[in-house]
Amino acid sequence: MLGAYFDFIRIRFLTMLAYRINYYSGILIYTLNIGVNYFTWKAIYGGGESLGGFTGAQMTTYVAVSWMARAFYFNNLDREISTDIRDGSIAIQFIRPYNYVLVKMMQGLGEGLFRFMMLMIPGMVIAILLFPVQLPTEPSAWIGFLVMLFFSFLISSQINIITGLSAFFVENNEGMMRMKRVIVDLFSGLIVPITLFPGWLSSILKILPFQAITYLPGSVFTGRVQGVGIWNVLGIQVIWFLVLLIPIVWLYHAARQRLFVQGG
Amino acid sequence: MYYLGLLIEYLKNYMKTRLTYRADFWVEVVSDLLFQATNFIFIMVIFMHTDSLGGWNQNEVVFVYGFFMVPFGVFSCFVNMWGFSERYIVKGEMDRILTRPAHNLFQIFLENVDPPSLMGSFIGLIIMAISGSNLGLPFEWWTLPMLIILTLSAVAIYTGIYTTLTSLSFYSDAPTGILPLMYNIQTYGRYPVTIYNRAIQVLLTWIIPFAFVGIYPAALFLHRDEMKGMALLTPLVGAVFLGIGLMAWSYGVKRYKGAGS
Numbered sequence: 261m262l263g264a265y266f267d268f269i270r271i272r273f274l275t276m277l278a279y280r281i282n283y284y285s286g287i288l289i290y291t292l293n294i295g296v297n298y299f300t301w302k303a304i305y306g307g308g309e310s311l312g313g314f315t316g317a318q319m320t321t322y323v324a325v326s327w328m329a330r331a332f333y334f335n336n337l338d339r340e341i342s343t344d345i346r347d348g349s350i351a352i353q354f355i356r357p358y359n360y361v362l363v364k365m366m367q368g369l370g371e372g373l374f375r376f377m378m379l380m381i382p383g384m385v386i387a388i389l390l391f392p393v394q395l396p397t398e399p400s401a402w403i404g405f406l407v408m409l410f411f412s413f414l415i416s417s418q419i420n421i422i423t424g425l426s427a428f429f430v431e432n433n434e435g436m437m438r439m440k441r442v443i444v445d446l447f448s449g450l451i452v453p454i455t456l457f458p459g460w461l462s463s464i465l466k467i468l469p470f471q472a473i474t475y476l477p478g479s480v481f482t483g484r485v486q487g488v489g490i491w492n493v494l495g496i497q498v499i500w501f502l503v504l505l506i507p508i509v510w511l512y513h514a515a516r517q518r519l520f521v522q523g524g
Numbered sequence: 525m526y527y528l529g530l531l532i533e534y535l536k537n538y539m540k541t542r543l544t545y546r547a548d549f550w551v552e553v554v555s556d557l558l559f560q561a562t563n564f565i566f567i568m569v570i571f572m573h574t575d576s577l578g579g580w581n582q583n584e585v586v587f588v589y590g591f592f593m594v595p596f597g598v599f600s601c602f603v604n605m606w607g608f609s610e611r612y613i614v615k616g617e618m619d620r621i622l623t624r625p626a627h628n629l630f631q632i633f634l635e636n637v638d639p640p641s642l643m644g645s646f647i648g649l650i651i652m653a654i655s656g657s658n659l660g661l662p663f664e665w666w667t668l669p670m671l672i673i674l675t676l677s678a679v680a681i682y683t684g685i686y687t688t689l690t691s692l693s694f695y696s697d698a699p700t701g702i703l704p705l706m707y708n709i710q711t712y713g714r715y716p717v718t719i720y721n722r723a724i725q726v727l728l729t730w731i732i733p734f735a736f737v738g739i740y741p742a743a744l745f746l747h748r749d750e751m752k753g754m755a756l757l758t759p760l761v762g763a764v765f766l767g768i769g770l771m772a773w774s775y776g777v778k779r780y781k782g783a784g785s
Contacts, residue, residue, distance in 0.1 A: 285703070293709060
């Protein structure tokens, strides 16, 4: 049974590989995003030495690492799920002998592995060549980062699954999906590191799951968080992973009760 | 006239479908506004840590953002190509479009009209009014006509760029991630382009000219003389990129052979 789930990873990976041409432009666009962010921050720093505890060099690294992490954890599970719901094919998927949500997660992982190899790694190499990125030297930082990156993927995908399943309750969840994309990018610390937000907002963001996607792993990788702090970060990620399972399980069960197919 | 009639019919149809999913309408309006609010938060956060961004103060940057929202709202209302590949190529709806008399691209625009997006344009105008009065900007005789011309030119630029990118789906039928990322990059056109290095300035001005949907035209109203020339170039850039978009599109349609299903 477990083997079947692994097959979903493999199949998605191979499907993505068949369409890899699309990702060459992705590398370019991610690099461009890093570049534009880098220059915006440079202008904001002006002559200043440090902002919200980030030095200029750390900010550059943070921007590059955050965007490249996004290249890995980003996926369109929300759209896939809501399409399944809207065209009714979810009814078939529900009666198949597997767990629909788990299958989606596996497909997301297959896509993530593809994006890791074809988008994140080459993009990172280009970013390092173009911008003054300072990478950590200790192996522990790298291992820690990879583990955290995996949790970023899990949490981001969980949020996508929740957004996608919401299509059961608001028939057209286009707006919610758009809103989710913007909120995740902004509140995860991708566009602005969370320490730079005004005090009241950053204290709200610290109790939301989004920071676990980008800000926390990025802080570890840039060396702002070290030693015991790294375990705290990992702990927060694990807790959010577990907490987000609750709404997914609930939505999944409520959805099975509520399923009505709008044509198809 | 024929096309105007079609537009009205489609808007009527839109209202009917919308009334079926009433709650959803408000979800979309609220989510659009939140989307604008998040961008606004970014500007606020920047100016908590600095007084000027490349020589532009907070009110000026906010004003530019206000202008940026106006054409973007119009564009998202009438030219919504999000999900084109999945809907029209993969599912074969393009075949249906091509058998009808009206121009195929126009039909696709019509089928995806999204009036709630116009809310963003109204809020943009309000933001321009507030930050403009904070700056003591004069209301000249040319302000209103120029606003309309520059808005339409910016809409033409958006349409040109996104039509070009969407026409790529005629060549490769895989779902692409380019469009969402473009949405990310276009927002950088609202910051003073002078803060970027030369390569990115050239890119945002001449290759994917998003500087012409925000900072350049807005500079005209802000009486920023250094960018006035660029501002007046906006209609030309709009015409050129719209032309490229339409050419790429019709070339792609000619190549289109239909998908299964």
